[in-house]
Amino acid sequence: MIPPMLRALVSISYAILSREGNIIDANDGFYQRLRQDPASRPYDISPFISTPDFSALIAQIGCNEDGVLHRGILNFIDSQGSGHSQRGIVYCRNGNIEIISEYDIKEPDYVSCSVNRPSGQGLAMSKACSMRGIRAHKSKRRLNRYCIS
Numbered sequence: 001m002i003p004p005m006l007r008a009l010v011s012i013s014y015a016i017l018s019r020e021g022n023i024i025d026a027n028d029g030f031y032q033r034l035r036q037d038p039a040s041r042p043y044d045i046s047p048f049i050s051t052p053d054f055s056a057l058i059a060q061i062g063c064n065e066d067g068v069l070h071r072g073i074l075n076f077i078d079s080q081g082s083g084h085s086q087r088g089i090v091y092c093r094n095g096n097i098e099i100i101s102e103y104d105i106k107e108p109d110y111v112s113c114s115v116n117r118p119s120g121q122g123l124a125m126s127k128a129c130s131m132r133g134i135r136a137h138k139s140k141r142r143l144n145r146y147c148i149s
Helices: 028-034 054-061 106-115 122-147
Strands: 012-017 023-026 049-051 067-077 083-093 096-102
Touching: 012 028, 054 067, 054 083, 067 096
Parallel strands: none
Antiparallel strands: 012 023, 012 096, 049 067, 067 083, 083 096
16 A cells, blocks of 8 residues: 555555456545546546556566566646646556656756746856756665665
8 A cells, every 4th residue: 555654645646456457555645647537537547557568567467477668758647638747657566557757857947947047146056956966866766676675
């Protein structure tokens, strides 16, 4: 099951799925990503995962082997038909598919700092942006600790 500390987070999407694509457990962020009410629990959510294709992930599993199936960009389609991208990891554990993903905050911070730098404050802003990038990198390392056990 999903660790209690991740259940109410909405900036992180975490779901445990059966090989058929049924939700076994998911946090609030995953339901929000799909724009689904947690009470509705859609039976087959595989159509909401566009890249990588859910059937391609299943094909990689082999003989119940645990391990990483995909690492990188995940594209979801919500119940309204809109697409959303997050960075994350998909892996097989105990015969189930687990997805954990987050928004990539490092790139938007970098772009924001580059575009919105006020004149006369360049050095201070650059230093602040660099520190945010370092914190984002450390945050991703912490996320990876939750993913692989």
